[in-house]
Amino acid sequence: MSIQDQEIFLSNIHPFGHLTPSQMSMCLQHMDIAYYPKDTILISPNNIPNTFFIIIKGSVFEYSKENNLIMDYQSEDSFDSNSLIYGKCEHTFKVHEELICYEIDKKAFLSLMEKNQEFKDFFLKDLVNKIKTLKDKEYTSELSSFMIAKVQDTLIHEACIVEEDTKLIDAIEKSMEFKTSTIIVKSKELGYGIITDSLLKVKVLLQGRDLTIPVKDIAIFPLLTIQKDDYLFEALTILVKRNIKRVGVVNSSGEMVGILEQIDILSHFANHTYVIESKIKNAKNVEDLKNASKDFLDIITSLQAKGVKIYHISNLIGQLNTKVYQKLYSLTLPKELQDNACLIVMGSEGRNEQIIKTDQDNALIVKDGVDVDQYRPYMKQLTDDLIALGYPPCEGNIMVSNPAWCKSFSDFKSDIVKWINNPDMKSYLDLAIFIDSFSVAGDKELLISLKEYVFNKAQNDLFLAYFAKSTTAFETPTAISNFIGKNSLINIKKAAIFPIVQGIRSLSLKEKIKETTTIKRIKILEDRKIIEKNMAAELVEAFEIVNTLRLKNHLEAINNAKPISNEIDTNTLGKIERDLLKESLKIVNEFKKFVSYIFKLDKIY
Incomplete structure (x- = not known):
């Protein structure tokens, strides 16, 4: 490999790309190529090397003092700066597949740290900040898609149009029916004109004019217009x-x-977002709601492409979904029934963490003394309408159309007693999704009271331990190398997302935390000193990363007309994505140990 090839190779590895030309030259002068056979011990507590390793080909495994595999290193990965900086190492680095690597002399490596602040900062950062550094890259701007968008692609308000001889008072009444402050005046000679609220104040109220005057007397002509198939940026320019x-x-x-x-x-x-909110607000039927919600995927795709944090995307989509539920509730139920019940969403919807519509988990709590049966046909209709709007039915039938999830307040209370006093796997699942429930319409006090009842009934150490046990139900790989090759698929939900969600949910139940969103629960647990600050920060970052990978995988499946899956092919991940996933899995495994310790999971079977 030539010097030029070596420089190109290094420049693509963070943070070597930040070196100046002279610093890169110095680095190359003190860098050699080395070969090590399989099972060679490169670094150990008793063997601290004088070189920094960058893998060209092969793999290296890092083992803890207990001989547990905690990290694997592949092509373009580097290690171990800590050994060089601090002169000690608690772990062992062993060649797993015969290794060809670059070795940078310790003195040169430390010299680069002193000469280049960005280079130094990266290697001295803690895990959370390293993850943030890896994530710190800009995505393509949305300007290009904006420039080719047409006027008809955005929200066009229905116009309140009156003839030029219409009395002003009649025009104002018509504008109120249209729920608009803008009156369009149609003239045979002058074309279209406009009357706005500010114009009424200046030309009518301040001048004391009669409201029976014809609208043509105060309208401004001509109204500037644009064709619906013109580009949107042309309208903005005008x-x-x-x-x-x-x-x-x-x-x-x-x-x-x-x-x-x-x-x-x-x-x-x-x-x-504002366009869709307006469409939802003004929807008069399910078809209108369908037209409003069809753009959700475009929002998700554009935000994801711009690198917006997954938490903000899920929160935004969650708010829009809530508005859809509220509007559908008001369209479906007679007004006299709406305030005597509470429509709730549960599971990932209740946590505001369902971005792509994967299923619906919802229920209806009816006030005691009110006939539940009168709600059932409307709930059947609501479920059918949600399916029509693109919310897939729940495979477990946890929907308002199921009588088991459309019942009185007292019946739900009885369910809670059964879930806690006579638990089985289904009871743990039902309780878990109910804990995550969120009121979207109706009388929210019904849910608040039931939640309080749950928190009080669940304060039993043995029950909480069994509830928390599913945190460790699925294996979280210690190294991505376990999935490279034929077995390259990893179920990101089971391996990483569910352990964080369930572990945090269990701790929140123990602490009677009413918040449902995982990230907010983590922060509350940190504030209460249940989780240390560093662990909380690591969990937030890991949760962000694995959910981002999951969303990207879902969007790719949709774009390729394939079924949505939580299985990610690790062979398709880029270098940075692979590094981020490695670090995240490491955090998840440490969190599992923490949950096991808190709930003493080793004591139950």
């Missing part, structure tokens, strides 16, 4: 240039089809 807040939208024949507001254009640029 608004900015003319310092106005809205333009009319016309079809190819010049007929008015609606009004485009400045806030809608800006919202489109900011991932359409």
